[in-house]
Amino acid sequence: MKRTVFIIFPVIFLGVAWASSDLSDLKAKYARPKSIPYLDDNKYTEEREILGKNLFFDPRLSGSNSISCSTCHNPSFAWGDGLAKGVGHGHKVLGRKSPTVLNLAWTEKLMWDGRFNWLEGQALGPIGSEAEMNMKMEGPGGLVEKIKGIAGYRELFAKAYPGEELKLELIAKAIAVYERGIISGEAPFDRWINGDEKAISDIAKQGFQIFNGKANCVACHSGWSFTDGSFHDIGVKDNDIGRGKFLKLKSQQHAFKTPGLRNITLRGPYMHGGNEKSLEDVVEFYNRGGNVKRESLSASIKPLNLSADEKKALVAFMSTLTSKDKPVDLPILPR
Ligand code: HEC
Ligand code: HEC
Known part of the structure; x- marks a missing residue:
């Protein structure tokens, strides 16, 4: 460069x-970089980006059906929430500020403390966290079952990841493809x-x-x-x-x-x-x-x-x- x-x-x-x-x-x-990096096992396709965007903005990914990623990573607040500290499930104030998700495709260690690697490795964290989206992840009544029960999602997954089983890992991958494209102009x-x-x-x-x-x-x-x-x-x-x-x-x-x-x-x-x-x-x-x-x-x-x-x-x-x-x-x- x-x-x-x-x-x-x-x-x-x-x-x-x-x-x-x-x-x-x-x-x-x-x-500025000339291109966005994607992981080898999760390349960019338009279908994946569309699926990931739907998941990112969908409050049904939370246990209460009322909190989406965009609740705290809101494009109207430069992909943060404008608050000193995030507000999660049951309106509980979290311990730290919701950071922006702008320009993260280049970052390996995520979170204020670096506890997750890459966007693909981060995306399920907040969904399963009791303090944030409080969603049961596996088994009956869990996230996969909930998403599989929505016909429109079955279609979107089939287009984005043809032939692959709809499981947690794919949900994370799709969200990450969308996030990789969230870049300041x-x-x-x-x-x-x-x-x-x-x-x-x-x-x-x-x-x-x-x-x-x-x-x-x-x-x-x-x-x-x-x-x-x-x-x-x-x-x-x-x-x-x-x-x-x-x-x-x-x-x-x-x-x-x-x-x-x-x-x-x-x-x-x-x-x-x-x-x-x-x-x-x-x-x-x-x-x-x-x-x-x-x-x-x-x-x-x-x-x-x-x-x-x-x-x-x-x-x-x-x-x-x-x-x-x-x-x-x-x-x-x-x-
Ligand atoms: C209730 C508010 C809330 C929700 C909902 C939420 N987040 Fe976050 N997010 C946070 C907070 C707070 C942190 C920082 C926490 C920490 O570092 O301990 C964070 C950190 C992150 C980071 C790391 C950013 C960086 O610079 O390292 C990413 C990426 C992220 N969230 C994506 C998501 C995705 C994807 C979802 C939906 C699946 C989501 N978040 C849902 C509040 C939220
Ligand atoms: C030693 C490394 C280091 C240096 C030098 C440094 N920063 Fe920072 N900066 C950080 C870290 C780490 C944070 C986050 C700290 C935290 O939240 O506890 C930060 C936070 C910030 C923030 C707030 C960002 C946000 O999203 O909340 C701004 C603005 C900023 N720095 C600007 C500056 C400016 C201007 C200078 C020079 C005067 C500077 N920094 C020097 C490491 C550094």
């Missing part, structure tokens, strides 16, 4: 002269990366430099979707030890998955517990070096000494990562 740039010319910007070759190298690291930032100097403001460009330089946000928020897919303790204050529950390593105590930053302006409140209300609050949080000093705190988290203008520039830059995506058409569910 690395691009070669043949013409190099100096630019003057905010009083600082940079060789544009430096900036082109940096910009190249953020180029081209944002002003991408247009700038592609050479349109007017696509973002000078302040936002300065913010991009700070993000990659003085504030070193890129240490964790790297690549086109702004995540290293890894886990860090950034000093959010609470008793949740995150990935530490699965890995005893010191660095993984209180470590949570680095969220991507695409469409971030639409995704507040922020952090795994919804602790920070606005992007301004997030920048203040990083500027003071997090809220708690612990042994596990990442070495990249320390006071940043940003000026008021530099903080504004960071927020302006992050705001250029939001795309104007087309509203999602809801499926007419099979009967």
Whole structure:
């Protein structure tokens, strides 16, 4: 994906002269991928995507027939729910925020604590979880029987996975094919990366430099979707030890998955517990070096000494990562 740039010319910007070759190298690291990865044993077909979309939006996948994946991963809230913490079965508040499901086709370790691998391995988790969708999975009255009892689904499965038995694994696979296609569209930032100097403001460009330089946000928020897919303790204050529950390593105590930053302006409140209300609050949080000093705190988290203008520039830059995506058409569910 690395691009070669043949013409190099100096630019003057905010009083600082940079060789544009430096900036082109940096910009190249953020180029959008050209295709979506699918697993070898669960390739893309349009029929699978359609089936997966129906399942994703279908509340009948829950024990109460009233909660779908889209209840908490709602396209109207950039595929989250706009709440500090998710609300599950019986209106119980969950322990963590519902993250967006945007741009996850590239991510192996899922959840705030990385306990599931790939979208295919994650999809059944919330359906069977008592706290979330509270659906019986196997046996009489279970999910497979329920879905098999809906003629429209029998047809959709036959088209999507011809000759295969309708079982839990196929339900997960179909949902994952749909999710892999949930990708944020081209944002002003991408247009700038592609050479349109007017696509973002000078302040936002300065913010991009700070993000990659003085504030070193890129240490964790790297690549086109702004995540290293890894886990860090950034000093959010609470008793949740995150990935530490699965890995005893010191660095993984209180470590949570680095969220991507695409469409971030639409995704507040922020952090795994919804602790920070606005992007301004997030920048203040990083500027003071997090809220708690612990042994596990990442070495990249320390006071940043940003000026008021530099903080504004960071927020302006992050705001250029939001795309104007087309509203999602809801499926007419099979009967
Ligand atoms: C009641 C709200 C709720 C429902 C319903 C729900 N989720 Fe989630 N989802 C969450 C929360 C909360 C998390 C984070 C939990 C954690 O990390 O411990 C999450 C995490 C995820 C993740 C991981 C995202 C990441 O960045 O790692 C994916 C993918 C996901 N859900 C997909 C689904 C699918 C598919 C369904 C339907 C089968 C679904 N969810 C139903 C609340 C919900
Ligand atoms: C050491 C790695 C690391 C560095 C450096 C870092 N982040 Fe983060 N970022 C994370 C992790 C991990 C989270 C989630 C933490 C949590 O919820 O407990 C996060 C969360 C966020 C969120 C909230 C996302 C959401 O979906 O709630 C924003 C916005 C953000 N970071 C922006 C920045 C900015 C701006 C900088 C630089 C000033 C930065 N980050 C530096 C790892 C990092």
